[in-house]
Amino acid sequence: MFIELDLQSDTPLYTQLADQLTEGIASGELKPGDPLPSIRRLAEDLGINLHTVNKAYNLLKQEGLLQVHRKTGVIVQPDGMPGVTEAFEAKLRRQLRSLAAAAAVRGMAEEVFAQESKSVYRDIITNRGGE
Template identity: 80%
Template structure:
């Protein structure tokens, strides 16, 4: 599994790890049922505390992206990904509102902001082989 963490980033390491695993699932690099490294193994590989990895895995489990089994370990949710919920829509609205405000303050046009959002979404879909969810 390919994960790059920016230890100098203001974004907490656990959040970067969550984001990269979700991006791996979205791009198709991680398929339903794929095993993930153990908490200890991933922590050692990335040079981060195992509690940080554990926090990321637990958040992803709560969101429905991962399953944790005593015998199988951590696997990508084999029974379908979580759908769009009210909580997700609210989270997305908050994050987009903040990004839109910063883009506007920096002088980015609405068209440029929309085009970048569309392009990023389409790139993710393209990486999945055109599959839309």
């Protein structure tokens, strides 16, 4: 999986990394049980601080997407992904609210916002490689 971080972005690097790993899992590029690079190795490969990678990995561990073991390393959750919970729905609403507000401030029509959301979702799902 190719990870590209924008060092000039206002979005923290750990968030960018977590988001890209989540997208890799959602698209099927990263499959359950797949090993991920060690914290140190990924930090080296990306040219970022190892604490940044550690924070991203721990965030995804808390969300149930990764398993982190001191001896065996980091793997994509092999026991099935977590379902849609109330906490997830609340987080999703907060994030969508922020995006919707930004779109509304710029004058984007509701239909266009909804279509863009569908398009992005379908693009990720379509890239699952036949799953």
